[in-house]
Amino acid sequence: MTSNTRVVVIGAGLAGVRLARRLGELGTPGAPAVSVTLVGEEEHRPYNRVLLAEVLAGRYAPEVIALPAPAGLTRARVTGIDRAARTLECADGSAIAYDTLVLATGSNPVLPPLRGLFATDAVTGRRELPEGVHAFRTMDDCLSLSKAVRRGARAVVIGGGLLGVSAARALAARGAQVVLAQQGERLMERQLDPSASRLVRRHLTDLGVEVHTECRVRDVRCVGGAVRSVEMADGYALDADLVVLACGVHPRVGLAQDAGLAVHKGVLVDDELRTSDPHIRAIGDCAQHSGTVYGLATPALEQADALAELIAGDAGVRYTGTRAVTRLTLAGPEFLDLAAFGEPDPRPGDDVVQLADATRGTYRKVVVRDDRVVGGVLVGELGTVGALARAWEGAEPLPADGAPLLHLLTNDGGS
Structure with missing residues (x-):
């Protein structure tokens, strides 16, 4: 050019x-x-x-x-x-x-089809979120929510993916009474397997977050243009001063x-x-x-x-895709680090290597298919994530004796 x-x-x-x-x-x-x-x-x-x-x-x-x-x-x-x-x-x-x-x-942000989610502005006629209901995508969203939250406020986070878990943890750190409502059967189901998800749930619970899975919100109830509660599909209502929409993008x-x-x-x-x-x-x-x-x-x-x-003129460059590792740090009385990549849920015939330490709250799992690492999830100590991710990104066959894979799972110098 x-x-x-x-x-x-x-x-x-x-x-x-x-x-x-x-x-x-x-x-x-x-x-x-x-x-x-x-x-x-x-x-x-x-x-x-x-x-x-x-x-x-x-x-x-x-x-x-x-x-x-x-x-x-x-x-x-x-x-x-x-x-x-x-x-x-x-x-x-x-x-x-x-x-x-x-x-x-x-x-x-995805705004779910909930009854009462939008209010109509009397002056402009535009549909707007009621007072107390916040998306969480931009700096303006963040600053508005930060201004509204106070110690003891009742906050309902709708969505238990990466964003919802992060928002729930942040609100709990600010002293809010947080309920996390996830429609799926576990938290961060796109990234984590059931065992890792349970550790994340335990961490949030230790922070004071009340977690509900397989729980669908159907209604946002407002009084005078401000949110007062959310109603679940089974009719159960949760009082709410704040509602955070973390339903994806x-x-x-x-x-x-x-x-x-x-x-x-x-x-x-x-x-x-x-x-x-x-x-x-x-x-x-x-x-x-x-x-x-x-x-x-x-x-x-x-x-x-x-x-x-x-x-800039390098005609030989091509983008052929990214093999990305999802990482998240949850702060609290104790930090919880997690990482996930590839396919953490095995298919029939896959080999699975798992190491868990309930006392330390750590969990490591690698899925191997046709002698290649195809996915993994780590919660707690992430010293091995670098080596595991490189094995996954390279997609090279593992040595037949299997010992190097165990080394990847246990060698904390691999990051």
């Missing part, structure tokens, strides 16, 4: 900021290979969304999770893409021209759809992270590559790095 190529990135989250920074690094001193404009609609300085729960818990101030301020950051809300003219239309009436456009628009693809780009769950991209329009790329939570929408930080960063090299 020529030195005057205009690259515009929509989204100032982890992926967008990483891409802008990497493009700046790849340029020659005094004459960068590309001109980069990063467009973000949030008023806050770009930040690491992964650490929002730590801000809610009071462990970090908002500025601690801020990302390095990128040059060329424009505050604007993009309302449309004119692919023929290669311009962006913004809510303030301005337009931004591009040669290459990158969608790093991230994802939106979905890729933010509205701009792409309106512009006529190919979209399935996310914006479809190839190994060069190119969409159905050759002048538009997509990375991060909004992108779908080889059938997968990752929704995790590591793939977003790897996609940003690959795309930066492609835009």
Whole structure:
């Protein structure tokens, strides 16, 4: 690409900021290979969304999770893409021209179809969440929830995935009386097997969190526009001063759809992270590559790095997917670290190696298929996670005697 190529990135989250920074690094001193404009609609300085729960818990101030301020950051809300003219239309009436456009628009929180979830604003007529009901996706969500929570407040977290567990732990750290309602049969069921999930549940219970699984919320009840309780499918009601919606996320693809780009769950991209329009790329939570929408930080960063090299002129670079490890630290009187990767639930015929120490609250499990590590989960001491993850990422056959696998599970120098 020529030195005057205009690259515009929509989204100032982890992926967008990483891409802008990497493009700046790849340029020659005094004459960068590309001109980069990063467009973000949030008023806050770009930040690491992964650490929002730590801000809610009071462990970090908002500025601690801020990302390095990128040059060329424009505050604007993009309302449309004119692919023929290669311009962006913004809510303030301005337009931004591009040669290459990158969608790093991230994802939106899933708002479950609960009765009473939305209230209608008497002035604007818009549907809004009632007072006391909070999504938990942005810095504004975090600061609003942090302002509302107080010691002894009754908080109901709906959703027992990674985000719900993090939110419940953070609210408990602030002194709230927390109930976690999970529709599935166990916590973090996408990442953890039953044994690991039980340890997470025990940790939350020790923090004072009341956990309900196989429990579906059907109704949010409000008085005077403010939440007062939530009702379960069986008719049981929980008093609530706060309700946190942690029901997952979905890729933010509205701009792409309106512009006529190919979209399935996310914006479809190839190994060069190119969409159905050759002048538009997509990375991060909004992108779908080889059938997968990752929704995790590591793939977003790897996609940003690959795309930066492609835009800078390395035509041989390809993004072929990410094998990501999910990690979470739960704070409390005692810390609980966990990591999961691949397929922690074995198929028939798989070999499973497990080590558990109930006294220390540690658990390690590896699933082996055709002499290859295909998944694992660790709770407690994570010294071996690095070696196990490398064995999984490399997908190399294990030696026939099996001893090295036991070494991977027990050697704390492997990280």
